[in-house]
Amino acid sequence: QAQGKNVILVVVDRLTKYTHFLAFSHLFITKEVVEVFITEVVKLHGFSSFI
Known part of the structure; x- marks a missing residue:
């Protein structure tokens, strides 16, 4: 766990x-x-201009 981040x-x-790898701490919000x-x-x- 780096800097309290435990979710990628x-x-x-x-x-x-x-x-892209984005790090979060658990119990993050939207x-x-x-x-x-x-x-x-x-x-x-x-x-993106289209899906």
Whole structure:
């Protein structure tokens, strides 16, 4: 457990195979997940224009 983090969220871009590993401490809330996702993933790739 590094810095109290004990959960890893793995985000994989299926097209490029680019992977992000986001660390959280257990009992996280949705707002925390969204904030980390935006600051770590969206800042690099932007929001998708389609699903």
